[in-house]
């Protein structure tokens with residue numbers, strides 16, 4: 009019989025396979041020359057168990073997260089998953105009060121500031137969801153925990169369960185796993201894309217849009233997220249980004265996690281090759297273009313197989329095709345047009361708009377003083393009607 013700590017250690021190792029994994033930027037070439045650098049999460053070299061994951065916050069700080077599952081037992085048989093039914097490995101389970109208590113002790117000891125909690129499915133999605141909600145309620149009500157809590161929604165969860173989960177979480181997510189039913193059938197032959205996965209996400213969006221957050225623990229609805237497995241079902245980037253656009257623009261998701269497939273031994277997919285992490289990274293960059301930069305999935309440049317090119321960031325690829333012969337006038341372009349220029353991110357666009365209210369931008373030196381790299385922008389812009397290449401010597 010394993011004690012509580014042994015079970016938590018096992019569950020935490022297993023949860024490493026769960027979604028919510030941001031890219032490992034050490035594998036990405038030419039990152040410094042890109043406007044779009046997705047945030048990262050990482051594990052520090054540490055001998056502490058359970059393992060703690062560190063995620064960068066939007067304000068620049070970082071948060072230490074306990075990332076775990078309530079149980080690594082699962083009655084489903086998804087073809088890629090470490091937890092799939094019948095796979096031979098050492099499984100563990102914790103009760104809601106056990107997990108809440110041990111996490112509370114970790115927060116008091118300063119080991120972990122936030123919790124990411126998921127689960128294998130045991131006794132159906134509804135019953136498993138109840139256990140996740142029980143754990144979160146114990147934390148919020150008994151231990152008065154006010155910190156970050158990312159709670160998974162199980163396939164097939166009911167509307168009322170989703171609303172309750174949203175009242176006590178900082179973020180909820182439902183793993184779509186694939187961009188559509190066809191691709192999901194290859195990954196998880198017994199899951200229904202529309203009914204079990206997409207519908208709960210749509211309900212969560214409906215709750216956010218139509219209901220007042222007065223009964224939530226911090227008087228606002230949590231953010232919504234999902235995760236897609238990349239490279240195991242012959243899906244292409246075009247269909248992933250088509251679904252991503254729907255999730256951002258119609259359902260208001262804050263984040264889509266793209267998870268490059270890695271084969272797990274003793275699963276039906278154990279002999280499939282791992283997906284190139286650069287593909288995962290390009291998808292993150294493209295998704296930021298959809299979410300923050302006003303692009304649609306149709307705007308982006310694809311190879312003949314429907315994938316984004318791996319050797320160039322998607323914004324640069326778009327600009328090479330569209331702006332070389334139609335450069336953008338820096339002194340009259342609106343924010344959306346400025347954001348389409350490689351080398352100009354959100355801060356750069358705002359700086360240009362602010363400065364040119366006083367005086368027009370005259371040369372590349374003016375842009376340089378705003379923190380914008382002249383060499384990156386110069387092929388794609390006009391300054392007062394002229395291409396600035398000949399002005400390089402002026403700054």
Ligand code: SF4
Nearest residue numbers: 082084086089091092
């Ligand atoms: S439902 Fe599928 S993906 Fe989720 S834990 Fe079970 S086997 Fe893994």
